[in-house]
Amino acid sequence: MSGRVPLGVITRPHGVRGEVRVHPFNSDSKLLGRLDAVWGAHGDGERRMAIVRARRAPKHWIVRFEGIDTMEAADALRGVELRVARDELPELDDDELYLADLVGLEVRYEDRVVGQVTEVITYPSVVCLVVAGPEGTKELPLVPPWTAEIDVEGGWIRSESWEDVPGRSP
Numbered sequence: 342m343s344g345r346v347p348l349g350v351i352t353r354p355h356g357v358r359g360e361v362r363v364h365p366f367n368s369d370s371k372l373l374g375r376l377d378a379v380w381g382a383h384g385d386g387e388r389r390m391a392i393v394r395a396r397r398a399p400k401h402w403i404v405r406f407e408g409i410d411t412m413e414a415a416d417a418l419r420g421v422e423l424r425v426a427r428d429e430l431p432e433l434d435d436d437e438l439y440l441a442d443l444v445g446l447e448v449r450y451e452d453r454v455v456g457q458v459t460e461v462i463t464y465p466s467v468v469c470l471v472v473a474g475p476e477g478t479k480e481l482p483l484v485p486p487w488t489a490e491i492d493v494e495g496g497w498i499r500s501e502s503w504e505d506v507p508g509r510s511p
Contacts, residue, residue: 345382354412373423446497481498
């Protein structure tokens with residue numbers, strides 16, 4: 342991901358003058374309103390996108406990007422993931438972490454490594470870690486007892502309940 346952290350995704354145009362709706366991955370974050378630019382990623386490429394204006398709506402952000410002046414141009418941005426350089430993120434408290442930091446960590450259950458986190462999925466009811474391992478791919482809920490302890494610096498997550506985690510369908 343080129344050292345950048347996803348903030349949200351453009352869902353659709355807002356109005357006819359080039360604004361877009363952005364679904365934030367962290368609904369509490371105000372970061373998008375303080376940035377001058379983000380990186381837009383779609384497919385295999387990324388491009389810098391200067392922000393003209395960003396304002397909060399009840400469940401999303403409404404953003405105007407430089408050079409995007411029509412509904413058609415805004416519509417072409419559907420699905421573009423907005424990313425920011427890691428060093429632009431706010432400092433964390435000791436008991437906080439960024440979900441992006443969990444990708445790549447190994448997952449341990451009892452005395453063995455059962456897999457590695459390849460993705461984080463946010464569902465309406467729970468955040469799950471996609472874990473790929475010898476038993477296939479599973480979605481590990483990011484709540485106790487499934488996720489009992491996390492050591493980002495150490496590179497691991499400890500699960501106390503792995504056997505009942507369902508596998509993913511291909």
